[in-house]
Amino acid sequence: MQTHPLLHKIRKFLSYRLFTNLMFILLGLIVFGILYGNVKPKPLDISLYEEAPSTIRAPKTLEDKEATEKKKEDAAAQIEKVYSAKEGAVDNAVTLVSSLIDSVLDVKGEFKEVSPEEEAANPKNSQINKQIEELKKRLPDRNDNLVTKSLTDKILESLLSASDTELERVESIVTTQLQVIMQDKVKEEELKEARVNLEQRIKNFTFSGTLSDAAVALGNVAIEPTEYYDEEKTEQLKKQAVKEVQPVKVIDGEVIVEEGDLVTPAIYDTLNDFGMVEEDFSLKPIIGLILFIVVIISSLYYFFYTLEVKEEQKQNYLILTSIVFVISLLIMKITGLLKQLEINDIAFLFPAAFTGMILRILLNERIAMMMVFIIAACASIVFNEEFSGSIDIQVAIYTLFSGVAGIMTLISRNQRTNVLRAGIYVAFVNILIIAFLVLLSDVSYTSTEYIYYLVFALVSGIGSSILTIGFLPFFETGFGILSSMRLVELSSPNQPLLKKLLTEAPGTYHHSVMVANLAESACEAIGANGLLARVGCYYHDVGKSKRPHFFIENQMNIENPHDRMTPETSRTIIIDHATDGADMLRKHKLPKEIIDIAEQHHGTTLLKYFYYKAKEQGKDVSEEEYRYPGPKPQTKETAIINIADSVEAAVRSKTSPTQEEIRNLVAAIVKDRLNDGQFNECDLSLKELEKVKKSLCETLNGIYHPRIEYPELKDKGEE
Template identity: 50%
Template sequence: MKIQTGLNRIQAFLGTKVFNTLIFILLALLLFGVLYQNIKPQTYNMELFSVADKTVRSPKTIEDQAKTDEEKQKAALEAGQVYTYNKDMVYNRVSLINSIFDFVVDINQNNSAVSNNTDQKKKSPTMSEKLSRLKTSLSANVNENVTKSLPDDIFEGLLEADNNELEQARNIVINQIEFFMNDKIRENKVLQVKEMISDKIDHYNLNGSLRRSAVELGKYAIVPNDLYDADLTAERKKEAMDNVEPIKILQGQVIVQEGQLIDRETYRQLELLGLLTSHQSIKPFVGLAVFVLLIIGGLYIYFAKMRMPEEKKQNELLMLSFIFIISLILMKIVSLTDDLNLPEAAYIFPAALAPMLLRFLVNERFAFIVTIFLAACGSIVFHDEMAGTINVEMALYILFSGTAGILFLTNQKLRSNILQSGIFISCANVLVIFFLILIGNGQYNKMEYVYYIIFAFGSGILSSILTMGLLPFFEALFGILSTMRLIELSNPNHPLLKRILTEAPGTYHHSLMVGNLAEAACEAIGANGLLARVGCYYHDIGKTKRPHFFIENQLNIENPHDHLDPETSKEIIIAHAVDGAEMLREHRLPKELEDIAEQHHGTTLLKYFFYKAKEKDPHVDEESFRYPGPKPQTKETAVISIADSVEAAVRSMPKPNADKIKRLVNNIVQDRLEDGQLNECDITLKELEVIKKTFCETLNGIFHSRIEYPNEKNKG
């Protein structure tokens, strides 16, 4: 049973993000706990303002957080404030003033029309009436009500002027507003600019009341256009703080010289590094915490950048946790051999186990990342009881051994390749051991060399044996559809494949042909060709429930659809996708194959039976003659969907040739695109062109032209 079955309730309760975060936290705590006993920092009994009796160097590289924070605060202060100039403000203020003048002109024109209409004998409106109409116009459906900000006499001064005077005043005010507003105006300079525009307008030749109105409108139009931007200011300060390089105390750096006075700064650094006896109980393992943070942080970033469904990402995270924990436990067990007084028994550690498992179950990149992390952990676990040091030799050994496991495990399709890889890993381990021995120019007796070779060789063999033993466990536990699992499923002796062969031989042959097409196309675009091939073998398994209702199985028999109404035929044809997925589910085949069986027709239309039904009922619902879907969700399923239609169409084509095949393939792909069947998978148009080309090449190889031999009648 897959591990998600037991964890779904916890995940549903906590949520995916919280659940994954909890896994990272537990992995970090476990890693810290496993390595805790291997960290024994050396401490010194030193007091503030005393004289150091020895030279003290930093045993590790650590960030001086206090100094770093101090530098960040300085950078934030130096960043200053950010103001944003709003160019649109000029247009907005000019438009507002223009609108005021336009309303005044409209009211004056209406008044003139009324006064000239002697037939209606209407009196000219009073100033009060005109002012009321103007204020009503200015306050209707606006965000800024100028009538509340300007006194009535300003508007009266405008209403008393004629059109020529108004146009003159308008031009003056607008020009001055544009002149001043085109410069940056901050809040503290608004009053100064208003006085300046007032002086400018006041010098123009306008009558008294109109001049005052123009001055006030000009002053009113002046607003700040260079505004303080809190967000950009915060962003600039944050950027300045982020650009500050962390202040670090480097490994090997001299903290205090012998005979030197221990001042406050030196004492703070000793305290930060955990080198003081008086502070041993508070921060004795800061370095280990940083180490764990680096490893877990690296894994977190890697998983955060992975583009895959959350369920699969969670699977791989859990798988990594289990494999990592198993390796750490083996590492701790091997480290206990120090009590046996065997020279360098640590080299028996199966360093290639985790990389080989992850190479099989995930990918090479992930396996290599974990190899690096395991090498770092091994340098701490096998630290030779030396305080404050790491075993670089063991780190190199684990790194080279794990890398060898990844590189030599090239053929994932054969389990026998694992044992063969173990032999190559053993040879690589022996070479690494000799490299470490010879470069160190150490003196060893013959038995020590024998021990080294035995342990190094045993590490590779043990890695391959454990990999072969644990691999099926992880595949079953996490529902991994590995290459070897796909090879097993492609065996013609599988019960479901035998059932297709015996009950629906035409479908079986069709599936093989589609598999050839799909595998070639998937490999051409970088998708999983083997998954596509095996998926094709099972994609039409649902046809075995009613094999004779499908044309490829109607050999020398009458088509039963000729005696059925289109609706019934439609139900039978559509059911094979749903039935196939259900059969695969019942036989506990991988979810990927189940999805292919369910999605390979997407929501395509059964055109033949739809048009047949439409002949009887023109109003027939098209949706009822479509497959229920869902549409293809992966590249492999999309390729199979197209290959399924292409193979069936080419097989029914009379005398196929290259041109006919190319036109047919193009038409089918175009039809799928226009019908939206490829909208839910990440396949690209460029990949579709590659797929079409591959289909044509494969089909041309199958349906190549043959020499027509003369028959008996044509013989001379």
């Protein structure tokens, strides 16, 4: 890639780092200026209790928090209290009654053993009081003091005064009724009702004296809930119910208010939640846009910072990418203006694949893929229905898949017809994506709308390829980019210089084609640009067309003119073919990469034949006088052409070379170049050199393989 003269002048005044930083800042400002109009708050001219001037739809999906909260409260309120069974409640009640009766019997038994004298000395009331006091000491001690509170002295006296038979009957009746009532599950709040029921049941039986009240008191003391309120489990169920409540949402595209309908407080609040009626200027969308641009610029900065190319080439890539980015945004904005025609989903008309396709052709797949993601994000803002804070996810998905399809389907970048074919593939992908989005929304569309979508998909895909083809020449010329398409065009035999070489130096032309075959295969073996190597080989010896007969491949049945010339003159003629070729290529305005190959394909190698010829003639000469001026190969492609050029000439001089001879020749030439330091200025590794040697040998073996010698045919008349 060549540097534009204007950019070159600017770089003279600015350092590379400062120039790059200024480019990023300028790009950020341009993107901000383009996207600002799509995030700037635009409140609706609408008031409460007035008719809506037009139908207003939700610009994005938004949760109705108030409705969601009410729904959660209702869900929690519907959860009934959870009760857990109290294990052994019935047995505990029965045991308590039995224990109380046993205590009464025990106390009565102890006081029966008192002697008549003691009994006469103590009145009856005094005896009962002692029994009551003793019985109180034996009553169960519970935290709620229910036993001591419920069993009054009167109740205890009634029990102590009863006979053993009566006490056993009381115990039997109370325990039986307790079991009947408590087996029906008694909850805490139902305990009062259960005691009333128990009292009624016990009083259905006949007791002597006050034993009926004592039996009821015993039952009230013993009865307890068989199920208790489990607050923890109840809260868990409420939390689970609240958790399962789906948020109440206003769906993207849903009608908030129809044209002419009254704007109620609920509708007004919904519009306010979307930021459609705010009159105060808000900085939030602006800050959000700034953060979005910071993410984009940071991503680009990191990407180009880690790009392993020369600094100048890296800046050219950045400038080119920035220009394509801005052009895409402008096309996006122009497409967005068509929304004024009141055509739904005009965003699908945007040529989303243009950015990825042109960057893949001009630069590489990584840059193209990265920019497709950025363009998709920008499209979600540009086509956001102009409501602050909203983005269009559908457009982002459509733009992303369309852009990726453009990159993936552009398999061959060598011909412009392939770009058109890729555009048709993109259109097909667009149709599938639009169909996916339309069917997923489950909204009814008219046949006219379906036709619109089909046309939009086709125009977007084919339009992307047309824009790509249209902009390519400008970028190739303006930045001196040698794209694959340009290389294919340069490889045509109808190119003036190749036609001149073919007609005036056919031997050189044939040699160039053979070298091109060798170099292309070797470059592809190590991942270098095989097409550039091939086309570069076609032009690398074009300087020989100036004096074709001074080169052996063009000397057919004529005397070698070098036999009658001094070594110095021959040296000058041979060496000049590299500089002459570079001058001719510059005159015809061929790309710099091709000129560099013509100038560097011999590096600074020594013209050994004429050097030693001069030495044999006794002349005092130095090696520097018989070396090509260079420079040495600067790229892998040029270095491989350097090897392939010498290898082809050396093998061609052999008569029916064997595989062993070819292998030895290739190894010797590579070793000679290494020892001579010809590859010191390019990044060709020794590992790659081994692959290059293997590829050259395979290609040469295919060209110079042994052939069957056919028997000479005799004329039938001679038989």
